[in-house]
Amino acid sequence: MNITRENIDALNAVVKVDIAKEDYSDKVEKILTDYRKSANIPGFRKGHVPMTMVKKQYGKAVLVDEVNKLLQDALKKYLTEEKLDVLGNPLPKAQDDLDWDADSFSFEFELGLAPEFEVDLKGKKAITHYKIVADDKMIDGQVEHIRKQYGKLISQDTVTKDSEIIGVFVNEEKEINNNATLTLDKIKSKTAEKALIGAKVGDVVGMNTKGLFKDDHDLMNFLKVAHDDAHDLDVEVTFIIEEINTRELADLDQELFDKLFGKDEVTSVTELKTKIKEDSEKQFGQQGDQKFLNDVTEHLVENTKFDLPAAFLQKWMQTAGEDQLDADQAKEEYENTEKSMRYQLIEGKLIEKHNLQVTFDDLKAFAKDMIKVQMAQFGQMNPQDKELEDIAARILSNREEVKRLSEQLMSQKLLELYKNEANLKVKEITYDEFVKEFYS
Structure with missing residues (x-):
């Protein structure tokens, strides 16, 4: 041969x-x-x-x-x-x-x-890493939410601005018939708000869905309509009032603190607010990191120049999938996936250059940390190590789970590399500002 x-x-x-x-x-x-x-x-x-x-x-x-x-x-x-x-x-x-x-x-x-190229993480233009902070307004809002959540329901005769109204939304034409608990802070329509205030149990209040809520997506929750219908829904609905309550706020005392965090973990309102701030910013950190990771990815793809064997790849794509593609379809597929292919090559180069590896010990530790977080959500704050080992062993016996966790862990290693090596600037921003700037 x-x-x-x-x-x-x-x-x-x-x-x-x-x-x-x-x-x-x-x-x-x-x-x-x-x-x-x-x-x-x-x-x-x-x-x-x-x-x-x-x-x-x-x-x-x-x-x-x-x-x-x-x-x-x-x-x-x-x-x-x-x-x-x-x-x-x-x-x-x-x-x-x-x-x-x-x-x-x-x-x-x-x-x-594959093309030959070099990756420069230290570009001339700094990439912003947003540090999302919990401001006083947000922390106070969380305290208020906790007090409402653990507060006592008191029955009312008529609807007031602070009422929780339990009732049924109905529209026969759209087959709407859904039980809901409504608060007036969700309502945008002044006409609907005026009709509700002063209403009693048994009253039937008519409303128009267009502009009813401050967020159109609330129509999905309160009326159980599909996402595509929620934005343009313009129909009359009736709201049949079944129960009216107000919520007496829970006292900020040791009994409440122990319910929230365990005995004597928090002993004052100041410590409560500190705990809320720490937990919130830990959660926000994941969103800031994801935004940073997306921005670095975009930067690397745009600024790392190399050619690809485009004609070959389009020809290969015609027969690579389950369904054969013609030349025009393969060209469209190539154009849709070119950025992804470029980043995969860049990522591979960085992994090789910086010797980034996912070992079995890394994977097991990562799985155990993930399990601890999930168990904490169900109130299991101090699981035994043997229990964690057993659950991790079951997870890591599944090939698909190993692949998924390996990808997540490698993504974390790349994120740390970018934080250490890339030209970045840190900018503090409140959560409301972050959402308004990037998701509105």
């Missing part, structure tokens, strides 16, 4: 594989001999079928199969030994004149080669 490569340019090559008779003949002969021992052909005893007949019936199929196996193994070995960084998979060149009756064969494969 002989394998040669012709480099067309820096991004494209053709590999030629020459297979001679001595490369496959012994294997083909052995398989046909085994066939002869077990073949059932009318007129011949089992194991006594003439080899000429076996070759006539099975020879071509066995030859094709063995040559293809030999070809794939040789190509894979060649790419590994030559350390060729290829994109996609080798594409066989069409051979309409291939003669399977010949003794030797030649096959050619097109290769798309």
Whole structure:
């Protein structure tokens, strides 16, 4: 067997594989001999079928199969030994004149080669890493929410501004019939607010859904309509009042603090606010990190210049998926995924350059930390290490979970790399400002 490569340019090559008779003949002969021992052909005893007949019936199929196996193994070995960084998979060149009756064969494969490039994390323009802080307004709002959540419901005769109103939204045409607990701070429509204030249990209040709530998405919760319907919904609904309550705020005392955080973990309103601030900013940190990671990714893709073997990749995409694509579809698919491919190459270069690795010990520790967080959400604050080990072992026995966690952990390692190496500036911003600037 002989394998040669012709480099067309820096991004494209053709590999030629020459297979001679001595490369496959012994294997083909052995398989046909085994066939002869077990073949059932009318007129011949089992194991006594003439080899000429076996070759006539099975020879071509066995030859094709063995040559293809030999070809794939040789190509894979060649790419590994030559350390060729290829994109996609080798594409066989069409051979309409291939003669399977010949003794030797030649096959050619097109290769798309990964480009050579360098990644510079320290660009001239600094990337902003937003540190989201919990301001006094937000902390006070959280304290108010806690006091309401743990407060006592007191029945009312009529609706006031602070009432919690339990009732049913109805519209027969849209098949709306949904129980809901309504508070007036959600209402945007002054007409609806005026109609509700002073209403009593049993009253039926008519409302128009257009502009009813401050956030149109609330229609999904209160009326149980689909997301696509919520934004343009313009119908009359009735709200049948079944119960009216006000909520007496819970006292900020030790009993409440112990319910929230465990005995004597928090002993004053000042400590409560400090705890809320710490927990909130820890959660906000994940959002700030994700924004930073997205911005660095965008920066690297835009500022790391290299060419791709676009024509080869589009040709490869035509047959790479479950459904075959025509040339126009493959071009569209390439354009949709080009950025992603570029970042994968950049990421791979950074992982190699900075020797970023995910070891099994890293993965187990990461899984145990994740489990502890999940258990804490259900009130299990101090799980035993053996319990964590057992759960982590079950998770890491699942190949898909290992893949998912490995990707998350590598993303964390890249994030730390970017924080340490990239040209960044830290900017403090409140959560409301962050949401308004990036999600409104």
